[in-house]
Amino acid sequence: MVDLTTTYLGLNLKNPLVASPSPLSEKVENVKRMEEAGISAVVMYSLFEEQITHESLELDYYLTRGTESFAEALTYFPDVGKYSLTPDVYIETLRKTKQAVNIPVIGSLNGVSTGGWIEYARKIQEAGADALELNLYFLPTDLNLTSSQLEDNYVKLVSDIHAKVNIPLAVKLGPYFTALPNFSQRLVEAGAKGLVLFNRFYQPDLDLEALEVVPNLVLSNSEELRLPLRWIAILYGKVNADFALTSGVHTAEDAIKAVMAGANVAMSTSAILKHGINAIHQILNGMEAWMTEHEYESVRQMRGSMSQGAVAEPAAFERANYMKVLSSFNTQSI
Ligand SMILES: Cc1cc2nc3c(=O)[nH]c(=O)nc-3n(C[C@H](O)[C@H](O)[C@H](O)COP(=O)(O)O)c2cc1C
Secondary structure (H helix, E strand, C coil): CCECCEEECCEEECCCEEECCCHHHHCHHHHHHHHHHCCCEEECCCEEHHHHCCCCHHHHHHHHCCCCCHHHHHCCCCCHHHCCCCHHHHHHHHHHHHHHCCCCEEEEEECCCCCHHHHHHHHHHHCCCCEEEEECCCCCCCCCCCHHHHHHHHHHHHHHHHHHCCCCEEEEECCCCCCHHHHHHHHHHCCCCEEEECCCCCCCEEECCCCEEECCCCCCCHHHHHHHHHHHHHHCCCCCCEEEEECCCCCHHHHHHHHHHCCCEEEECHHHHHHCCHHHHHHHHHHHHHHHHCCCCEHHHHCCCCCCCCCCCHHHHCCHHHHHHHHCCCCCCC
16 A cells, blocks of 8 residues: 655645646535545635725726726626625635535635735635635736836735735745746745645637637646646755645646655646546546556655756756757657
């Protein structure tokens, strides 16, 4: 029997496979089914800043910067009235979910500005959440907004939310930061116990017939694992945080790679949405089989074993690999 246990944000987990936020957690029944399939923890779908303070001055400030007009920008945001899941329903769903399952339940807040809405961090804690994940998603389009200002805003938000709660805080980030190691370090100093890498940005498409910009949600595939894999491998052992890998975890091998790079947990959404809740079972069985075959006794033993600090060729994670990769492309068959 291999030992799949791991820790994340101070929580003891029976294995490293965690369900990341998705519409599945809108229903308590689905979370119960994921628990039965073996998932070790669930991050609830997000409660969005826009849902809480649609007209707050803070949000207004962020929306008007870099957009042509405030009114126009608002049309791209969900009509709060149409949201079936209001902030109160969110808190209630979280409370019921926590009562219904034995695995840890992590709340999720999604926003960018510091303001009254962050009171919900405390409400999420009061509803029984074991931890809180903060999803920071802001697309800077303003020529006058510098990367330093943007990072300062994020750090302040993390610090403000950290001051509101006693439960551990994880921060979910996108990959587009110029100096990720330094920024990660600052987030940890501001109170983040965990870093969740990376958020997937949904790129809008152009509808050529209607001449409209259309939202386009495409589920991930295993190829997308490589970006968070590389960065967790680089940050592991340097930044004193727990790491969750999200984006591209579809198979047992993907989850094992995540752990070997240095992740405490591998998070999955697309695989479960594509293949159903049974995908959880398959990934976990596959992990056990792989570890047995390769004579690994525990997840702890594997963790970080292929991080940048542990591999024989650390430069493979850096620029040094760049020329090698390009020159390895074989043009013979063209
Ligand atoms: C339909 C759908 C809804 C999602 N909702 C949220 C959300 O509310 N909050 C959040 O932080 N991430 C959300 N995500 C992102 C996932 O949690 C996950 O980080 C992302 O899909 C990458 O992981 P994957 O490759 O396993 O899908 C959502 C993803 C999908 C596909």
